[in-house]
Amino acid sequence: MQPKGEPLYSSAATGTPTTRPPTRIDELSAEERAVYSTLKPEGLPRHVAIIMDGNGRWAGRRSLKRFLGHQQGAKTVQFVTETAARIGLPWLTLYAFSLENNLRRPRAEVSFLMRLLKTYLDDNLERMMKNNIRLCSIGRTHDLPPDVQERMRAAEEATSQNTGTTLTLALNYGARSELVDAFRKLAEEVKHKHLSPEQIGEEDIHRHLYTAHMPDPDLLIRTSGELRVSNFLLWQIAYTEIFVTERFWPDFRGIHLLEAIADFQRRERRYGGIGESCGEVEEDPERMKVAVS
Numbered sequence: 001m002q003p004k005g006e007p008l009y010s011s012a013a014t015g016t017p018t019t020r021p022p023t024r025i026d027e028l029s030a031e032e033r034a035v036y037s038t039l040k041p042e043g044l045p046r047h048v049a050i051i052m053d054g055n056g057r058w059a060g061r062r063s064l065k066r067f068l069g070h071q072q073g074a075k076t077v078q079f080v081t082e083t084a085a086r087i088g089l090p091w092l093t094l095y096a097f098s099l100e101n102n103l104r105r106p107r108a109e110v111s112f113l114m115r116l117l118k119t120y121l122d123d124n125l126e127r128m129m130k131n132n133i134r135l136c137s138i139g140r141t142h143d144l145p146p147d148v149q150e151r152m153r154a155a156e157e158a159t160s161q162n163t164g165t166t167l168t169l170a171l172n173y174g175a176r177s178e179l180v181d182a183f184r185k186l187a188e189e190v191k192h193k194h195l196s197p198e199q200i201g202e203e204d205i206h207r208h209l210y211t212a213h214m215p216d217p218d219l220l221i222r223t224s225g226e227l228r229v230s231n232f233l234l235w236q237i238a239y240t241e242i243f244v245t246e247r248f249w250p251d252f253r254g255i256h257l258l259e260a261i262a263d264f265q266r267r268e269r270r271y272g273g274i275g276e277s278c279g280e281v282e283e284d285p286e287r288m289k290v291a292v293s
C-alpha cells in the first residue's frame, strides 16, 4: 500500500517490494528494548541512510591517529547493522567512502580505508550470514582497487540470498556523479527510443539511479553535528527526515539508531501537503480574500 501523500515513484511499487524482514527483538539489549518498546511498529522507517562522520575527531579527542578512528568506526558499522537487522529494518544505506574522500584525502588514508573495508568484509561475513543481512553497494565501484572490487563482489554474492536487512555501502559514491551516470543512461535511452523531452518524467530519472531498486530513505542520520548533506543521495532525500547528532560515529550504537527512529516517529511527514495541525481548510475558493498590504 502506498503511504498517503508519498511521491509515487519512490514507493516500493517501483522496485523490490518492501516486505519487512522478521524481527529478533529478544536479541536487543535491555536498553535498546526499552527504547524499541516506545516505537510504533507500523511507523517504522523502511529505509535509513547514515552519513558516518567524525572518525577523525573521535581519534583527535583521544590524541590517537586518525586511522584508529576509522577502525573504531568499522566496528560501529557492524553494531548498528545488527540492531537494524534485529528490528527488521528493510534497508540501511551507509556513506562509507565518497568520491571526494577518494580524490581529496591523503593517499595513505585512502589506502588504509580500502584495507579496512577488505578486513571488514573478511571478518564480518559470517556475522552477516548469521544476521541474514544482504550486502550491496552503490557508487562508481568500478574505480575502486581491483582486490576491493573482488572482495565486495564475493561478499555480495555470498549474501545475495539473505532475506533480512539490505545493507548498502556507498563506495566511491557522489550524488552528483550518480545523477551524471543516470542522465547518460537516460540520454542513450532517449536516442534509442526517439523520445521527445516532454516524454521524460521524474520516474525516468529514478529508474536510472543506483538506488532504483529501493525506496527513498525515510530517515537520514548524520553523526558529529555537521549540518550538511555532503553530496549524499541528493535526489532520493527530497522528502527525507534529517536527524543530526553531535555524537561521533565511533561512539554511535544501536540504541542511538533507535532514538533517532523515535525522534522520526514524532515528526509529521507532509510531502508538500497539509498537516493535521495546520489550520482549517476553506472549502469555497470565492471566500478566500487575497490581501497583500
Ligand code: FPP
Pocket: 052, 053, 054, 055, 056, 057, 058, 070, 071, 073, 074, 077, 095, 096, 097, 101, 116, 117, 120, 169, 224, 249
Ligand atoms: C568520516 O570520518 C568517515 C569516513 C571517511 C568514512 C566512513 C568510514 C568508516 C566508518 C570506516 C570503514 C567503513 C566500513 C564499511 C568498513 P572523518 O574522517 O571525515 O571524520 P572527521 O570529519 O572527524 O575528520
